[in-house]
Each structure stands twice: as C-alpha cells, then as structure tokens.
Amino acid sequence: SQTIHQWPATLVQPVGSPLSLECTVEGTSNPNLYWYRQAAGRGLQLLFYSVGIGQISSEVPQNLSASRPQDRQFILSSKKLLLSDSGFYLCAWRTISGEQYFGPGTRLTVT
C-alpha cells in the first residue's frame, strides 16, 4: 500500500531563516505530488504541484519554492521566512483516478 511521509512534524523558525520541508511517498511510482498550506481559519491553498522529476508548477506567487529531485521526493523550501509563512503544510499525492491522499503535515511557526 502507499504511504506518504512528511518531516519534520513541527518546526519553529525565526523570521529570515531558511526552510526545508520534505515529503516522500512509498508504494507508487511517478506520482503527481502536491504541496498545500493551511493557514489558521482558512482553507487549503495549493502551492505547488509536480508531475515528474524536475517538473514544478507554482500556483501562487510567494516566498516559497519547491523541488523534486527524485521520483518520490518533494521538497518545499524558502531562503528567508516571513511571519506570513506560518501554517500547516501538507503534502499529497494523486492516483490515476484523481483521488488525493495526504501526509500527516508539518506545523510551521515563524517567530
């Protein structure tokens, strides 16, 4: 069966510091991968998606970037965090039929 991992689970970072969040998927190959952010009191916002190694599409202009160095690895990064980057970051993968499965999430607090 497929499993999706995210780490770290929680992170507290000062403003201006760099960020790297990692997502890996097991049990499937060439998955479509997604990064979402869920801010307090707001819905999920699609940040990036990737249909293959090195292929990244950005949905929202922002302080973040994404990379996909391996088939089942998806990384979310920032060079300098802003207070507004705080939130719950979720990674997801999508099956051929269109069903999405989510990882456990990373809670990021920027202080």
Next chain:
Amino acid sequence: KQEVTQIPAALSVPEGENLVLNCSFTDSAIYNLQWFRQDPGKGLTSLLLIQSSQREQTSGRLNASLDKSSGRSTLYIAASQPGDSATYLCAVTTGYQKVTFGTGTKLQVIP
C-alpha cells in the same frame, strides 16, 4: 475562478442522528469531487471520491451525492457517532491539476 462553499461552518448533533453536510461550487465543469475528514492537527483522510460521470458513492455509513448541473454535493452520515467528530472538507478538481477546497464544516457529535 472556482469557488467552493461549505455550509454550515459548524454543526453540533446528538449521537445517533443522521446528518447532511453541504458543498457547493460555482464552476460545474469539474473532473471530480472528493470528501475528506480532518482531525485537529492532523492531515486529511480521504472519505469518498465522486467522478464527474457519477451521481453518488457510498462507503459504510457515508453516502456522497453529486449534482453537477446545480453545483452541489452532499455528504450524508448515518447514525452519527462521537468518533465522527472532525472537520469535513470537500474539494473539486477543474482543469488540469486545479484543486479547490472548501473551508470545511466542523462537526461535533455529542454522546
């Protein structure tokens, strides 16, 4: 631009009641609609996926219906239990990789 609305934002019911959660969307040209539940501080758990050609899907005590022409979906939960307490989210896919989430309905089932 697709907009997804979930009403009510919060719902409290006694254990054993049957209940209906609503999801409406503005663009009826969707590929599919998916219902999720989210427990506090956790990732999303997939409940049901309805393809655009389908009218409903069932899983255990859950039944989801889709009416594309009116831009509506409902999630029916039979014989609610305290363990059903969570936030329920619907998400619609339109276009290529365009996923829009509603802001959710927070359900509390009182023992």
